[in-house]
Amino acid sequence: GQNIDQPTEMTATEGAIVQINCTYQTSGFNGLFWYQQHAGEAPTFLSYNVLDGLEEKGRFSSFLSRSKGYSYLLLKELQMKDSASYLCAVTDSNYQLIWGAGTKLIIKP
């Protein structure tokens, strides 16, 4: 079966750094996405990784290890507006996105 695992909820402090992990087992792999979803809103694209390594984009970075079936999203200099759910999704061999249940990130002042 296909499976994407993420922690259900994490808490961090404004100004700090947080790492959200994602592990996956899918039939084939054609890339991994991270999306952000604020409560009551639609998901929005954050990053895409298809090769091993770290992709940096401003305060957000995403890492991929294909051999370990593992990715993480790193958020630096946390702001209150970063309070949201972060969704990990993998493109499988059929080019369909398989989604994790998401990690709810709570930022405290």
Added chain:
Amino acid sequence: TAGITQAPTSQILAAGRSMTLRCTQDMRHNAMYWYRQDLGLGLRLIHYSNTAGTTGKGEVPDGYSVSRANTDDFPLTLASAVPSQTSVYFCASSSSGGARDEQFFGPGTRLTVL
């Protein structure tokens, strides 16, 4: 640019009734998708369309049907609603449906079936 619009925003529906959720995009994207999102579960693909005139089944297609008569519109129909179809429904689109294509999401329709 509007991007993707969905209608209605929310709806309460009696079990056994039919309903069509509307989705329109103005980005000239070839691929479109319907997902449902339930608490504690990831987004689950209901149906998809890689180009106008073609559709395919996703992970949870039972009880739903779609059509893709043109590039812009991708309506989702529930023929006879059941309470387990209570969910938030998101329509999405991507440029070509390729592996690295970002999906753009509509604002969602919150559906309650009683």
